[in-house]
Amino acid sequence: RSDEADYVRYESTLRKEVGGLLQDHVVLGNALMPGAGFLDILAAAGAAATERAHAPGSKSHTAAMVHMEDVLFERPLSVPSKPEESGSALPCVRIQVDKSAESDYSRPPMTVEILSKSQGEQAFATVGTGRVVSIDQARPDASAMAVCAAEEELKSAKERCTRAADLELFYGQLSQVGLRYGPRFQTVSDLQLGEGEAVACLRLSSSMEPFERGFRFHPALLDGAFQTTAGILAMAEADKLSQQQLSKPSAQLAQLYRAKMVLVPMGADKVSLGRCDASEKLWSHVRLVKRDEMGATIDLTLHDSTGQVLAAIKHLNLRQMDTTPVAEIPKELLWHLEWQPALTDQTTTSTNKEEEEEEDDNQEETEARESQPTDTQEAESAPPMRCLVFGMSSELKNDLASSGAEARVGLGLAPESRLLAFGELPSDSELEALLAAQEDEATGRQYLWDAILYLGGLLRRQEASEVDVLNEALCLTQAMLALGRKVRQNAPPMWLLTAGVVQP
The missing domain is CATH 3.40.50 (Rossmann fold)
Known part of the structure; x- marks a missing residue:
């Protein structure tokens, strides 16, 4: 960790235990950090940077709800498969918290940026960003009235979502289209589907390792809620099929992904993320907001066993991940920089004289051109x-x-x-x-x-x-x-x- 005048920076090589965990989250053959993992990092970094203003050892923000906006996942963070055997090094991760012009580290807003550098890369590249806009000491639904409302909302969603998904088929079809979840990321233990929404029970596997308790919000639990979107989209696709097929929504994932379309999180408008015990049983409620050819947008909430809200995401954008290899795009393809030398006081005087002489020459040229026929000007103009x-x-x-x-x-x-x-x-x-x-x-x-x-x-x-x-x-x-x-x-x-x- 390093503290500078305008930012706090954390930097370390990804722990091998985390690299091992991510071997259970494979997208199109690559072990990747899930978007849920980025959200946990962004929230943890914002809370940790805020702790600088408090006494050493203070835990005032440890369990607080972190509110973020404009979250964007810019590129995948991949992890080599079995690095101890292949000789490939785990990526180095840098997390930087920049204070805003109107704030300091004792309070948001602040911008958090996640960068990575893999073996063979010369420089760090941004993989995710987000703005921490506030940190609450208590959960937003901590009042008795809010808790009752959250419980009622979850209960109502369970009543609407009455079609049970076959989880073996669910994860099997996801694997066929390129989303392979190992045991530690198969956290959906029960999935009930409705029209444009889904309710799921989420649990971690019993083989949880000690380091996994260090997450603010275990990424496999949050990712489990994201996974249920596939069930919602499969239901929507099944509505176009026969009534017999409609009774088996999980079996229609292949139809949904008939073009090998893999949807992955690309960012979210607003995220509120608390902290939960990794051993807790959670309930997720996911609602489909929009569906188009490029992907889908969802809203979701996660509740503990009492119905209290632990996390809420508004407009999580899921977009198609291209199955073709990603090409490096040279910056010259996107823009061109042209530098102009700065003028010193000494050169300014001579330059002004040259400009005056040039203006006189331009005036003479302008008068000469004005005397030319109009069709000459038209001939010199560029064609559309x-x-x-x-x-x-x-x-x-x-x-x-x-x-x-x-x-x-x-x-x-x-x-x-x-x-x-x-x-x-x-x-x-x-x-x-x-x-x-x-x-x-x-x-x-x-x-x-x-x-x-x-x-x-x-x-x-x-x-x-x-x-x-x-x-x-x-x-x-x-x-x-x-x-x-x-x-x-x-x-x-x-x-x-x-x-x-x-x-x-």
């Missing part, structure tokens, strides 16, 4: 470009579409240009077909556009979440990288427009 524009708001798309071809040409958009609103991005082969087409056998595939623009980064938060915008941008970038191996011509420039400033 065939542009593919993604990610704009529906209002902007409608305005541009109704403005007429002449107005769009005035903006530099050729009549062949294509406009797509946020959420209209095609997937997989359809996206590649939109970007490039097969001309003939001799020339092969050719790009269809002079330039590609993505405007999702300009949307307001109420129009689109950061996770959805990032997902669309990555899908577009991956499609361009895939086409780069198939198309012989140079790729058109691709611009990802964002608001604000990019720091070099």
